[in-house]
Amino acid sequence: MRQDFRVPRSNQVGSRQSRRRLLLATYGGWLLVVLAFRLVAGSRNPYAVILPVFVANSLVLFVWLTRRTYLNREVLVGDAGLDERLVQNRNQAFRRAYQLFAFAVLLGWPLSWAAMQLEPGSGYMDAFLIYSAVSILGLTLPTVIWAWREPDPAGPEPA
Amino acid sequence: MAPSIQNRITVLRAERGLSRQRLADALGINYQTVGYLERGDYNPSLELAFRIAEYFGLPLEAVFSRQPFAPMSSQLYAKEESA
Numbered sequence: 471m472r473q474d475f476r477v478p479r480s481n482q483v484g485s486r487q488s489r490r491r492l493l494l495a496t497y498g499g500w501l502l503v504v505l506a507f508r509l510v511a512g513s514r515n516p517y518a519v520i521l522p523v524f525v526a527n528s529l530v531l532f533v534w535l536t537r538r539t540y541l542n543r544e545v546l547v548g549d550a551g552l553d554e555r556l557v558q559n560r561n562q563a564f565r566r567a568y569q570l571f572a573f574a575v576l577l578g579w580p581l582s583w584a585a586m587q588l589e590p591g592s593g594y595m596d597a598f599l600i601y602s603a604v605s606i607l608g609l610t611l612p613t614v615i616w617a618w619r620e621p622d623p624a625g626p627e628p629a
Numbered sequence: 630m631a632p633s634i635q636n637r638i639t640v641l642r643a644e645r646g647l648s649r650q651r652l653a654d655a656l657g658i659n660y661q662t663v664g665y666l667e668r669g670d671y672n673p674s675l676e677l678a679f680r681i682a683e684y685f686g687l688p689l690e691a692v693f694s695r696q697p698f699a700p701m702s703s704q705l706y707a708k709e710e711s712a
Contacts, residue, residue, distance in 0.1 A: 553658035555671050624649065624664020 489617045496530070497614075500606060503527045504599055559616055567611035571604075578604045635694045639667045641685045656680055 503523050510519045549557050582597035589596070642652055642663075649663040656663075658677070665671040666681075673681065673693075682689045 553662050554674050554677055555662045555665065556659055621665060621668075621670050623661050624668065 484623070486618075486620065486622050489620070493614050493617060496610075499527050499530060500603070504603070507595065507599060559620065560612070563612045563616035563619070566615050570615075571608050571611055574604050574607050633669050634672045635669070635697050636666065636681075637692055637698060638663070638681065641687070641692065642667075645685075652684075655684055 503520070506523050507520045513519070552560065578600045582600040585593040585596035585600070587593070638652075642649070647655075649667075650660050653660045653663045656677070657680075662671060666673060678689060678693055682692045685692060
């Protein structure tokens with residue numbers, strides 16, 4: 471084997487099952503952050519607990535999405551380097567992501583407004599959480615949808 | 630879901646001793662796309678289908694079909710018998 475041989479980046483996509491597990495774990499991790507936030511919301515300084523957890527979770531999310539799949543890098547680039555199948559998949563992912571994001575925004579506005587009205591103290595935190603959730607969806611949905619849908623990569627070729 | 634288009638890319642590639650990567654480079658497409666084409670997970674555009682057929686030096690209908698392909702050997706022997 472040649473020393474300079476490198477597996478093409480497109481081969482590092484992993485199986486669909488592993489990608490789906492990864493994404494569920496990522497969003498599940500964010501839900502854990504929300505849960506932790508709610509549990510310590512009444513304490514004296516909740517941000518001292520929440521902020522490190524939030525930053526750690528965001529780092530894991532960022533590293534997973536950018537290092538473990540090649541998809542995140544491709545989702546925001548232009549058509550250069552993408553063939554017709556990848557362009558088609560990316561466009562479909564953007565279309566679906568926009569639909570879901572619009573739905574999340576329309577749901578998030580009244581929810582955050584209601585949270586602030588019903589509980590003036592902790593309601594602001596809930597509104598912040600809802601805003602954060604919608605923001606994270608906006609930033610990650612195209613990649614997540616693409617990673618969720620992309621079929622298993624082709625198996626190894628016979629020698 | 631779009632109806633599946635049958636193709637002979639796997640056989641043609643194997644006949645010529647081409648790797649997926651080499652075929653992908655020659656066609657200007659992603660390595661994985663070759664795999665998906667071979668597996669029938671992706672139907673190519675007309676432009677790409679023509680490019681593939683031209684690369685193998687065959688008419689389009691020899692590479693792609695809407696019906697399952699008969700084995701090449703049976704087609705070959707059928708021609709010899711009729712000749």
